[in-house]
Amino acid sequence: MKLITGITNGKPEDLTQFYENCKFFEGKKVDIDIKLHSDKRSIPQNRSYWLLRVQPITAWLRDLGNDVTEDDVHYFLKAKFLGYKIKTINGKEVKILRSTKELSTIQFAEYMESIAIHFSGLGLILKDPDQKDFLDKEEKNN
Numbered sequence: 212m213k214l215i216t217g218i219t220n221g222k223p224e225d226l227t228q229f230y231e232n233c234k235f236f237e238g239k240k241v242d243i244d245i246k247l248h249s250d251k252r253s254i255p256q257n258r259s260y261w262l263l264r265v266q267p268i269t270a271w272l273r274d275l276g277n278d279v280t281e282d283d284v285h286y287f288l289k290a291k292f293l294g295y296k297i298k299t300i301n302g303k304e305v306k307i308l309r310s311t312k313e314l315s316t317i318q319f320a321e322y323m324e325s326i327a328i329h330f331s332g333l334g335l336i337l338k339d340p341d342q343k344d345f346l347d348k349e350e351k352n353n
Contacts, residue, residue: 252311252319259340260311260319264288264326271335292325 217224261281269284279287286308293309314322327337 252314252316256316256319256323256340257311260323261285263338263340264323267337268326268330268335271330288326291329292322 216226216229223229265281265284265288268288269279269281272279272284289308289311293311293314295306296309297304298307299305311319311322323340327339330337
């Protein structure tokens with residue numbers, strides 16, 4: 212069960228759903244974790260990533276003679292800027308590429324910025340997702 216609520220005067224603002232869900236655990240011990248809420252990366256952020264990072268980098272790399280797909284570039288960017296997490300599967304430690312789905316909106320914005328900074332050093336200037344021409348395209352697509 213996951214509950215997202217605000218805190219006012221040191222108390223949760225709405226516990227109605229919490230109390231409803233607690234009925235399913237009657238008589239059992241449960242762990243309750245409280246942490247700051249963080250929004251996951253948004254769908255518009257993901258669209259801007261593919262439009263303003265993956266596609267131009269793919270085109271640039273192809274212009275340089277590389278045989279790459281957008282998925283190749285996506286996995287390359289994740290490996291370079293997000294890295295791997297270690298999971299134990301069947302008793303063995305395995306490196307698994309981190310997913311952009313795990314990032315908060317702030318972490319995703321930092322990921323986008325890191326990519327732009329890296330590629331600007333290589334001579335490829337990538338557009339900022341907040342630029343007017345991007346916003347105009349997004350409005351036309353909606």
